[in-house]
Amino acid sequence: MKKTHIPKLDDLLGGGVPAGSSIMFCANPGVDCEAFGYQMLNGLVKEGERGFIFTNVAEPDSIIYEFDSYGWDIVSAIENENVFFVDGSSSFIGAPSNAKYSFTDYSETEDVVLKAINDIPDGIAVINNLSTIIDYMGDLETVEIVKKWNKAAKENNTTIIYIFTEWDYEDSMVKKLKSSVDCVVELKTIEERVIVGQGFMVAGASWTEPLDTMILFFVIQPGGVKVYIPKILVTGPYNAGKSSFVKAISTKSVSVDRKAVGAFPTTIAMDIGHLDYKGFFADIFGTPGQERFDLILDVLSKEAVGAFIIIDSTAPQTFARAKEMIRKTRAEAIPKIIVANKQDLEGALSPDEIRDKMKLSKDIPIVPAVITEGKGTQECLDALLKLLYGD
């Protein structure tokens, strides 16, 4: 097995990628996908493997500069001839190339890469970017090329990594492409108007049954792909049931309210929990509901990727406060679920009535719940995961 050197990904893949197989990082436009290929190559080269980068989007010098920005030394590997470039970029912007292989016509792509694969038995090949090849070579032709490369790679025991930006291609072509590789890792965006987070998910791997879990990450320079435990916010008016909700969805939870005298010297009133649901990990931050604590809402809500807004379905007079809290926690700009709590009590409004009274867009799910009895909490989690994971 070859390690991917992407944190958590090896766990999802049952230890790594078998030598000689093909893996595709398939990205929504807007996701930093190049770092995945480069990081994998860098890690394996450090372990003594050989490899090459095929590029049709950046000149070798820019890629070397990028490796340097990540804090990775590729220069010495190039000098030792452990890494080389297949340059399908320089000639197209009129720049000279000193890469081992370069070409001036796209029709040469297939053969040049085949040669390069044969140069590095047991090594690593990075293809950046597959989508550029598609529009030059045609849909079906590209699928055929990928199959030929994979075959050569298998014979050579070369592991081949594709970077693929999924623009609005025909679904059937994308399916064919994905099914022609051994493993597909989807790189997705978490969006609410704008991108608020990025995550990766293994869509399939021929050698293992991967976990159906999204891992959130960011790409930093220096450093590369770093995974993080996302923050989920639980907010809502006073006495709506926030603390009970945090407790209900968490494997472990602490209410700072109660601990205020003991573990924490100050009176920062909040709930903290840890969520581990269907493989999705998150830290849960419950905000206080009383207005006198509004000062810390801003701090608590920073960098959250999702929110639960808990409301008391029997108390429509608090709905305005709920909307104010959505605004103050900046939850308008992240995926969110309205938890319509206390559905068991007399006078509880239905989700539709609540939507109407709160003037909420129909895209925002409202889930009926009785938190104290654990009713609806799982539905809330499923609804949020659905928003975060997309289709």
Next chain:
Amino acid sequence: MVINLILRIQSGIPGLDQITADSKTGMGGIPENTATLVYGPPKVGKSIFCYQFMHGGLSLDEPCLYVLTDYGIKQLQQNTSDFGWELDNYIEKEMLYIVDAISSISGTKIINTENFSSSSVHNPTDIMVKLGVGTRYISQRSPRFRSILDSLTTLFAFNQELLIVRVLTAYIMRIREAGGTALITYTEGSADVKVETMLKAVVDNVIKLDGEYLTIEAMVGCGQKKAPYKITNEGIIIE
């Protein structure tokens, strides 16, 4: 009665909001949250149109996301300064986010800052990554913002044409979802006629500049219009 009120934002071009005015509401300007293609032959004022659209917004506290593919940030600062619009102040006030996709091609390595990203015209994937960061940055400052892509011409020169149509589709979708109003320029004849037709199909509004006349070929809530214009030291003025 259903009233379809189309919100409009001031174009920043003297005279343009008057000729686009709705006969019923009297409101004119560029329809908000749409994408507008400004095209025409070289040297007719397409980039100047962009500067005015940007400056018009900035002076109303509407931030701007600017994607440069024809000229770098230095050139943008110089060109706008020629009209008396100084950008430094707006950059400092975090009202501008610039993605410079051309300076790196000439080998210039520019340090990225909080509201400046370097990218490459040859790498649309990277441009979209920077754009994602930029829309987030800008939309945190204002729910209403403007976005300019000047121009598609260079992208066509460095990439396969169909790929750029895909990139444009993704770009417009990203800006629209974020609540922005997009302006895209294109030099007539720099891509295949079929591709030109596709471009016009993915945008909402089409404005042609030919050096003498500004023609609104299509605009949400506004019929076709044509008016003479001239380029003065205050930019484009519709006569």
